[in-house]
Amino acid sequence: MRTVAIAGGGVAGIAAAAALAQTGCRVILLESRPYSGGRAASYALPGGDGEIIDNCQHILLKCCVNLLDLYRRLGVDSQVDFHREFHYLEPGGRRSVFRAGLLPAPAHFAGSFAALHFLSAAEKLQAAQALLALRREHGRRADLDSITMRQWLEEKRQSPRAIARFWAPVLVSAVNEDLDRMAATHGFQVFHLAFLSSKDAYQMGVPRLPLGEMHSAHRLAARTGAEVLLRRKVTGVRTEGSRVRAFETEQGDVEADAFISALPFEPLRRLLPDLLDDWSAFDYSPIAGIHLWFDRPVTELPHAVLLDSPFQWFFNKQQGRYLQLVVSASRFLETWPRQQAAARAVEDLSRYLPEVRRAKLERFHVVKEVRATFSARPGLSALRPHPETRFENLFLAGDWTQTGWPSTMEGAARSGYRAAEAVCRLFGDPRPLLLPDIA
Numbered sequence: 176m177r178t179v180a181i182a183g184g185g186v187a188g189i190a191a192a193a194a195l196a197q198t199g200c201r202v203i204l205l206e207s208r209p210y211s212g213g214r215a216a217s218y219a220l221p222g223g224d225g226e227i228i229d230n231c232q233h234i235l236l237k238c239c240v241n242l243l244d245l246y247r248r249l250g251v252d253s254q255v256d257f258h259r260e261f262h263y264l265e266p267g268g269r270r271s272v273f274r275a276g277l278l279p280a281p282a283h284f285a286g287s288f289a290a291l292h293f294l295s296a297a298e299k300l301q302a303a304q305a306l307l308a309l310r311r312e313h314g315r316r317a318d319l320d321s322i323t324m325r326q327w328l329e330e331k332r333q334s335p336r337a338i339a340r341f342w343a344p345v346l347v348s349a350v351n352e353d354l355d356r357m358a359a360t361h362g363f364q365v366f367h368l369a370f371l372s373s374k375d376a377y378q379m380g381v382p383r384l385p386l387g388e389m390h391s392a393h394r395l396a397a398r399t400g401a402e403v404l405l406r407r408k409v410t411g412v413r414t415e416g417s418r419v420r421a422f423e424t425e426q427g428d429v430e431a432d433a434f435i436s437a438l439p440f441e442p443l444r445r446l447l448p449d450l451l452d453d454w455s456a457f458d459y460s461p462i463a464g465i466h467l468w469f470d471r472p473v474t475e476l477p478h479a480v481l482l483d484s485p486f487q488w489f490f491n492k493q494q495g496r497y498l499q500l501v502v503s504a505s506r507f508l509e510t511w512p513r514q515q516a517a518a519r520a521v522e523d524l525s526r527y528l529p530e531v532r533r534a535k536l537e538r539f540h541v542v543k544e545v546r547a548t549f550s551a552r553p554g555l556s557a558l559r560p561h562p563e564t565r566f567e568n569l570f571l572a573g574d575w576t577q578t579g580w581p582s583t584m585e586g587a588a589r590s591g592y593r594a595a596e597a598v599c600r601l602f603g604d605p606r607p608l609l610l611p612d613i614a
């Protein structure tokens with residue numbers, strides 16, 4: 176039986192491990208932390224009597240077909256609640272709902288789009304024209320990785336208010352980057368796939384289980400037979416000519432026939448600085464999660480976009496008493512003390528949910544993930560590496576590699592499957608593992 180060693184137990188490493196173990200390989204997954212899941216994990220709240228929280232709310236869409244395939248392999252695909260409605264709140268509390276109607280795609284949002292309160296009739300007309308242009312130019316226009324999404328939107332004469340209220344809430348959270356730093360190619364991918372292709376692709380999946388359980392090492396081992404070694408940091412890569420011989424760890428070398436790095440770019444660069452010609456294009460974009468516990472329910476909505484607010488989006492985690500605000504591309508929060516961030520978030524939230532004014536904040540927890548995702552800036556797409564490397568038996572996975580997707584769990588799952596396919600080819604057993612995008 177051939178052995179594959181995988182470094183990194185995030186979604187990418189888990190996807191590669193699950194797929195390869197199910198093809199009959201012996202798989203050894205090495206993860207430096209005491210738990211798997213990487214950036215999509217859970218931990219015990221400090222001082223919280225063992226209460227487990229996710230590092231930050233993670234959502235998926237129905238078009239995340241490879242992630243859902245991975246969840247099937249892990250037996251947790253039924254643990255995702257899909258929401259058909261996106262709620263938008265204006266300051267003062269007026270609500271608009273975005274949902275698919277009866278018309279076939281791509282006209283399925285026509286009814287709810289026309290009824291949105293937060294855009295003027297002229298802004299809706301302009302946005303509809305831009306959506307038609309996006310459909311026309313998708314796959315045809317050559318410069319989308321050299322311009323920013325904001326440049327494209329301005330070219331299509333979108334007003335600052337339409338950009339801030341219609342385009343930014345979806346794109347900034349999906350790509351985790353500001354519109355003036357985001358390559359237009361990502362904005363196109365998100366809108367084309369999620370909103371213009373099929374009728375249910377946009378539905379938002381919220382895991383019912385903690386991320387730590389969705390992506391648990393124990394589950395991976397039990398369902399697929401992969402061996403998972405936690406607290407096993409890869410400290411070096413032993414090579415011989417064009418082959419990798421072993422991953423080095425403090426507990427000893429791990430030898431294998433093939434190797435996958437499912438590490439983020441920074442630790443991989445430390446291990447193999449010459450692997451890429453130029454690492455300088457890879458940089459981070461931050462996300463902050465602000466967890467707020469109130470003494471009473473402050474909303475009945477499951478989640479909502481907070482229009483015109485820097486705090487962007489809330490998720491109702493526990494009958495309206497525990498809300499989590501997700502702030503994507505959260506650079507402005509980096510210098511704020513956590514207490515100030517929570518206080519400002521509560522103050523801001525009260526503009527949308529009046530009950531917040533009457534409620535008492537019992538506790539808060541602010542998570543600032545400075546290295547949350549890669550920054551999807553123009554020019555990066557061409558530099559993202561494919562699974563193959565100059566070593567014939569070393570392959571790359573990770574959300575930052577060439578997936579066609581922004582930094583997401585779906586991107587990570589895709590990268591894991593692509594690396595697993597490359598290993599199967601090396602072993603003379605080529606087989607498709609990656610599921611194609613739905614459009």
Ligand SMILES: Cc1cc2nc3c(=O)[nH]c(=O)nc-3n(C[C@H](O)[C@H](O)[C@H](O)COP(=O)(O)OP(=O)(O)OC[C@H]3O[C@@H](n4cnc5c(N)ncnc54)[C@H](O)[C@@H]3O)c2cc1C
Nearest residue numbers: 183185186187207213214231233234409573574582583584
């Ligand atoms: C706050 C936040 C919110 C997010 N929200 C969403 C969302 O809503 N939806 C979505 O789809 N995506 C979201 N993402 C992005 C998503 O979490 C990532 O794209 C995805 O989890 C990346 O998976 P990965 O396996 O490529 O990398 P990682 O999760 O970073 O996994 C890499 C693993 O390698 C391990 N490692 C590092 N060095 C070593 C070493 N030397 N030896 C062994 N192991 C090592 C790490 O501990 C880690 O477990 C969010 C990310 C963050 C941080």
